[in-house]
Amino acid sequence: MTGMRPAEIRVSEIFGPTIQGEGALTGLPTVFVRTGGCDYRCSWCDSLHAVDSAYRDEWRALTVEEVWSEVTRLSGGVPVMVSLSGGNPAIQPLGELIARGHREGYRFALETQGSVARDWFADLDMLVLSPKPPSSGMETEWDDFDACLRSSRGKPQTALKIVVFDDADYAYARAAAARHPQLPVYLQPGNHTPPPPDDDDAPIDIDGVMERMRWLVDRVIADKWFEVRVLPQLHVLIWGNRRGV
Ligand SMILES: C[S@@+](CC[C@H](N)C(=O)[O-])C[C@H]1O[C@@H](n2cnc3c(N)ncnc32)[C@H](O)[C@@H]1O
Ligand SMILES: Nc1nc2[nH]cc(C(=O)O)c2c(=O)[nH]1
Ligand code: SF4
Numbered sequence: 001m002t003g004m005r006p007a008e009i010r011v012s013e014i015f016g017p018t019i020q021g022e023g024a025l026t027g028l029p030t031v032f033v034r035t036g037g038c039d040y041r042c043s044w045c046d047s048l049h050a051v052d053s054a055y056r057d058e059w060r061a062l063t064v065e066e067v068w069s070e071v072t073r074l075s076g077g078v079p080v081m082v083s084l085s086g087g088n089p090a091i092q093p094l095g096e097l098i099a100r101g102h103r104e105g106y107r108f109a110l111e112t113q114g115s116v117a118r119d120w121f122a123d124l125d126m127l128v129l130s131p132k133p134p135s136s137g138m139e140t141e142w143d144d145f146d147a148c149l150r151s152s153r154g155k156p157q158t159a160l161k162i163v164v165f166d167d168a169d170y171a172y173a174r175a176a177a178a179r180h181p182q183l184p185v186y187l188q189p190g191n192h193t194p195p196p197p198d199d200d201d202a203p204i205d206i207d208g209v210m211e212r213m214r215w216l217v218d219r220v221i222a223d224k225w226f227e228v229r230v231l232p233q234l235h236v237l238i239w240g241n242r243r244g245v
């Protein structure tokens, strides 16, 4: 139809290139497109500025072309990995953006909790499914999670990435891994200090992250869980919970 504005993407921030700080692609130069809005409210979410509607004023409704011009400007036109995160990026119309970037040789990873499935998951290069353990206060609907896996049609590289704070979370991660024996599993120690609204540079509890890291390593070794990978959030070790890195 003529005169219709193309579908808009609700964007909280676009930043980078920085290094991917989490999971299988840790260390890889990446541009982040962080969308605004989430169907979850994890008690320890470290990206509340992309979740809480108190931050709505900061979010922008952008067309694919507008998002794309920021991504290419940031990367200097050189193809790079683009991570679609949020919030829950699955609630945004991102299929066209992925097609646009692929035409220019960019690659796309998506981070989602697995609550909303989209056909365009099959067009991703990497799908990171991060179901939420008990400490988050959220309940996993495994039917929805399985729908996400079906939508991807086995095309993108796919991984499970689970945040662990305590014993109950660890047991949840074990059960989630057992449900999906075909998926590589990444365990990520939780960081307990989400940024207070106006202070990006608030110190994070690195000692706590390191303590949970040592505890997690001990747990997986004691259980002879030898297929798992245990990784801290590298960007948090380097920059704390600062935005834009
Ligand atoms: C902010 S979320 C956005 C994407 C999507 N909503 C999700 O949760 O997968 C990106 C990643 O950060 C993780 N994360 C959020 N808060 C965290 C915290 N306090 N400590 C460690 N990881 C955290 C999430 O579990 C997820 O794997
Ligand atoms: N460097 C860096 N790596 C990340 N990996 C996942 C992130 C996220 O918040 O989704 C993130 C982030 O915000 N920064
Ligand atoms: S699902 Fe992700 S973005 Fe949403 S509240 Fe939980 S950690 Fe934050």
Ligand SMILES: [Mg+2]
Residues within 6 Å of the ligand: 046, 047
């Ligand atoms: Mg983060």
